Amino acid sequence: MYHAYRSYSDSELAFLLTQDDEQAFTEIYNRFYGLLFIHASKRLNDDEEAKDVVQQLFESLWIKRSQVEPDGNLSAYLYTAIRNRILDVFSHQKVENKYVDSLQSFMDQDHILTDYRVREKQMAALIEQEIAALPPKMREIFVLSRKENKSHKEIAAELGLSELTVKTQVKKALRILKSRLGLFVYVAFLLKIHQ
Incomplete structure (x- = not known):
């Protein structure tokens, strides 16, 4: 029975997916996972991140299966979705890096300032001690x-x-x-x- 799904076209699988057909989903997963993973991996330069992104995409596909266009272009739909997810990762990384950089710079400045104040206090105490x-x-x-x-x-x-x-x-x-x-x-x- 399942072997029949391999011969279905993308649009047939998309239609079956909207009908809650788990085997159609499995076939879509098997058919597109490798290609989407390679695409994501090239863009992200990180296999683990790519795996996560593709996994999330398929989870989202199953959750939103009723919204898939049954007669639309399934591969174009999946590639657009993966591209958007990759862009999300990049913008999230940018925000994260910006935050980390500004936090680091703040910590560096704070550390330098604190360090300087501590040393200044120690120096002043030492001078007072010697004058006394x-x-x-x-x-x-x-x-x-x-x-x-x-x-x-x-x-x-x-x-x-x-x-x-x-x-x-x-x-x-x-x-x-x-x-x-x-x-x-x-x-x-x-x-x-x-x-």
Whole structure:
């Protein structure tokens, strides 16, 4: 009985399909699956994706069998359907890629920013720690000079010291910080206090 279906034309099979004939559906599947798969695989460059697309097409064909034109061109109908599904895959991939790209770029920026902030905080804490470790008088002079931006003359007047003493203490403090903090952190610190 089933062998007879192989001799049916596409339009005969399409008509039987609209009549809920499962054997007609099976024959359509056997007749077109390979060709549609090759077509989809060439376009998508992905056999698994192609299999899924063709499988979905046949599922949809069975669900919408009553809508098939019984006297229409079955192969043209199937090729149009597969082409539309392939285009759907492409547009979905585009949207997905766009989303992934923008998410990645956002995450990269966020990571860089967070990383920078963390390091900046760590660096600031390290500098504060080293300033706190300076001898008391030197620390006082240094804080007035670098944090309050006072001149050597102003500091000398405020603390009752000679300008030379202030200048020497500031130089010594910078030398100590440079040796303890390393050149990179020291330079970053200098840039920061001059901003």
